[in-house]
Amino acid sequence: MAERDVSEVTRGTAMGVAAYLLWGLFPLYFDALRPTGPWEILAHRILWTLVLCGAALVILRDLGWIRPVLRQPRLLAGVTIAALLISTNWIVYIVAVTSGHTSDAALGYFLNPLVTVALGVVVLRERLRPLQWVAVGIGVLAFVYLAVVAGTFPVTALALAFSFGLYGLVKNKVGAHLNALQGLTLETAILAPIAAVVLVGIALWGGGLDFARHGAGHAALLAFAGVATAVPLLLFAAAARRIPLVTVGLIQFATPVMQLLCAVLFLGEHVSPERWIGFGIVWIALLLLTADTVITLRRARSGRLAA
Numbered sequence: 001m002a003e004r005d006v007s008e009v010t011r012g013t014a015m016g017v018a019a020y021l022l023w024g025l026f027p028l029y030f031d032a033l034r035p036t037g038p039w040e041i042l043a044h045r046i047l048w049t050l051v052l053c054g055a056a057l058v059i060l061r062d063l064g065w066i067r068p069v070l071r072q073p074r075l076l077a078g079v080t081i082a083a084l085l086i087s088t089n090w091i092v093y094i095v096a097v098t099s100g101h102t103s104d105a106a107l108g109y110f111l112n113p114l115v116t117v118a119l120g121v122v123v124l125r126e127r128l129r130p131l132q133w134v135a136v137g138i139g140v141l142a143f144v145y146l147a148v149v150a151g152t153f154p155v156t157a158l159a160l161a162f163s164f165g166l167y168g169l170v171k172n173k174v175g176a177h178l179n180a181l182q183g184l185t186l187e188t189a190i191l192a193p194i195a196a197v198v199l200v201g202i203a204l205w206g207g208g209l210d211f212a213r214h215g216a217g218h219a220a221l222l223a224f225a226g227v228a229t230a231v232p233l234l235l236f237a238a239a240a241r242r243i244p245l246v247t248v249g250l251i252q253f254a255t256p257v258m259q260l261l262c263a264v265l266f267l268g269e270h271v272s273p274e275r276w277i278g279f280g281i282v283w284i285a286l287l288l289l290t291a292d293t294v295i296t297l298r299r300a301r302s303g304r305l306a307a
Helices: 003-024 026-032 038-060 066-070 073-098 102-122 130-149 155-177 180-205 216-223 225-240 245-251 254-266 273-306
Strands: none
Touching (some): 003 026, 038 180, 038 225, 102 273, 130 273, 245 273
């Protein structure tokens, strides 16, 4: 491998690790936003992200794509669906963290790779390899165990896994037309009117806005939601262009592991023995999924070398 390629992979790996570590610290950030309600947090997250992304586009002089995109109804429809899916993911996650259910959110992101594979079969008619089938089967077993034996139907975890999995599916269709910054700008621009209505509703009928009610520090934390949203996403996008898929797959598990650790060590959440067993079953499925990815890539590389 050329020295430049090695340097690019090293930079990409560092960016990917940084992105997933930042996402892993999200529980501590959103917990720090209390007592602000989840809907106000969501609205601030959308609006401040739009402000940050808009400023970045102006600085980069990258505005020429806007007018052509507005002339493509099908693309706009796809981006709108993606925006609604990611906002659903955001609100479910914020509610989970601020209500003391961060471990449920962590489970959702552990389940996400399995849900993504399952969506590939159902929606895209993809054919799974044997190890992938085994991994999905074990994932279903984990779901049944958590719902029946542990007595806790994982609504939050499933909502997060499916909303993010479907978001990835839609982005896969529209992503070729927009880069990460452009896509996030357009998604938040679509959501901005809804966010504004939410803030007006809270101000008039929800007891008033919390912004600036708890001091400048708390207001700054709410405004920081734009940075917290955009920076890890852009780091991930830059990493994904530089590193192999298997590397992305391996480091992505850092996020739910950190979220689970934050829940137990810092937020005082109790995880029952039954839930730990459920987590363990999911981890077995993820190990099989990772092993299948590694084996497949090695075979493909060997085939290229042989050719």
